């Protein structure tokens with residue numbers, strides 16, 4: 001019995017860790033928004049593009065959904081400087097996560113596009129809706145409702161995925177936890193606290209997203 | 225003058241010809257029923273009348289005026305005179321029953337929301353759904369959804385109501401309720417074109433029955449003649465088969 005649990009030494013680092021969690025959230029959010037836009041373009045390309053555009057998009061999606069994200073970021077981190085593009089570690093992580101998210105969100109959003117019911121479109125048509133009204137009152141609400149839950153899930157996954165930024169020396173939550181650990185050697189305390197912060201961040205995101213989904217889009221989402 | 229008239233209408237899905245020179249008319253205030261075996265083109269006629277399918281040849285006349293299927297705006301104006309209830313319930317899943325009923329009169333008809341919603345609530349009450357104004361389609365049974373669809377069609381105040389096997393997927397105890405609603409509309413003088421397999425109902429209510437097979441009108445006439453003294457062998461076979469049920 002060599003290890004006595006003692007949080008006293010680690011508690012003073014809590015604000016420092018919270019600062020790291022805030023950075024994690026920012027990285028996840030930026031990469032998610034960038035990925036969602038990329039994914040929207042990708043979904044459009046796959047749904048409505050010509051053969052070339054579809055082929056390129058398909059290749060992009062296949063590459064990024066079939067290789068580890070870590071490898072993708074390593075690649076950006078080490079390969080881009082060779083091409084004369086210098087990225088800070090944080091930029092490399094952000095770019096890698098955005099490209100990765102873009103691939104997954106292409107798939108998710110394309111599924112949303114193709115789920116619009118033809119019968120509903122016909123009903124709108126015979127009720128006299130213009131094309132614009134059909135999009136506004138039938139297509140978009142449907143897509144939003146269908147897509148919100150899987151997009152939310154992906155966002156949560158991305159929040160947790162930011163921890164890999166630590167490998168590249170980014171001082172987000174995991175990076176800072178490693179720093180505290182090497183100063184205090186209180187590994188169990190440091191990492192339980194870190195895990196607690198991750199849980200807090202994802203739980204809050206879950207509840208907020210589920211409430212938003214339910215109220216805005218009548219999406220079927222569980223609160224917890 | 226005929227309220228609605230099809231003259232030698234031919235229509236196809238891709239290369240498959242589905243209507244092959246169909247002609248018949250509906251007078252103002254009349255109830256015309258389309259009967260015939262499955263796949264004979266009854267639903268397709270309604271799709272042509274609502275502008276969802278452009279005929280390859282022939283003419284559709286509404287109030288004596290030929291419909292121009294190439295002109296989207298005029299097609300919409302023509303559409304406003306019809307309302308259709310399809311066999312499958314195609315309600316807007318993201319809207320409550322009341323919103324389903326109200327949205328077109330508000331957004332397409334440009335009528336004031338309060339007035340439309342009051343009328344929509346009354347229409348829903350009339351089809352037995354006064355307590356379901358705020359329910360979403362996925363919270364309603366098939367029969368209830370179909371009655372919302374009927375209320376939605378009526379909210380357009382159409383000149384002609386097109387009903388495509390509206391009772392086909394209803395629970396038996398709800399069929400009579402929906403048929404009663406249609407009877408009320410008939411008593412009010414609504415012009416209707418009905419596709420139905422409820423032969424008793426068709427016979428009781430119709431001014432004219434049109435029997436179709438293979439995309440053609442085989443025979444049409446008053447219900448007494450079609451059911452009791454059909455002239456064509458195909459009509460006789462169909463009628464005797466379906467009445468034996």
Ligand SMILES: Nc1ncnc2c1ncn2[C@@H]1O[C@H](COP(=O)(O)OP(=O)(O)O)[C@@H](O)[C@H]1O
Pocket residue numbers: 237240242260261262263264265266267268269
């Ligand atoms: N969207 C479609 N695409 C291709 N063929 C269709 C389509 N809808 C109906 N059909 C075909 O057209 C024919 C007539 O169909 P329909 O008008 O629905 O018949 P009914 O309503 O009398 O049962 C059928 O042979 C059917 O298979």
Ligand SMILES: [Mg+2]
Pocket residue numbers: 266267268311388389
């Ligand atoms: Mg049919």
